[in-house]
Amino acid sequence: KQEVTQIPAALSVPEGENLVLNCSFTDSAIYNLQWFRQDPGKGLTSLLLIQSSQREQTSGRLNASLDKSSGRSTLYIAASQPGDSATYLCAVSSYSSASKIIFGSGTRLSIRP
């Protein structure tokens, strides 16, 4: 059974810092791993999708890496801005979870001006 864990649960950093959010999963037989952003009271916005055969994806100041063998993914945010404040969710689709996309509980990020 696939389980997804995100550490830390909350993070507060000053503006301009680079930061890393962590996601771990128990079953490495995955189809893909997706990072989402959720603003308070809003739906989910897809940030980056890493397919099973890929090691990383980049979009602007965001870089996501995937290491299937260790069951880990990281989301790197460069030069953080107050507008980056949101909850970041990691989600995995895998053989063992059948039709369910399994979500981590998220990291609540706050960027201080």
Add this chain to the structure above:
Amino acid sequence: GAGVSQSPSNKVTEKGKDVELRCDPISGHTALYWYRQRLGQGLEFLIYFQGNSAPDKSGLPSDRFSAERTGESVSTLTIQRTQQEDSAVYLCASSLSYGTALGCTFGSGTRLTVV
């Protein structure tokens, strides 16, 4: 359409009433998911549709919850005899297919408040 559309965006209902939530997936997406998110909580899987296959209903919390989807079109989630614990944001997502290397796209959700 260009994205996943959910309606209504907000719904306030009295305890005991039935409600129907609608999800219009991206055209051509065969897979459709419903999730529930209570305030301050993570996403709970409710139900999954894949084309004309039997849906995976394993996440529905009680028999008051049901969902339908005809083919690859609109899906409706119905909650009968609503209770206060049903208050949450109900999120719908679609993808081209499960079991591929493709990700999913979420709608903006329906915020349900049972008073």
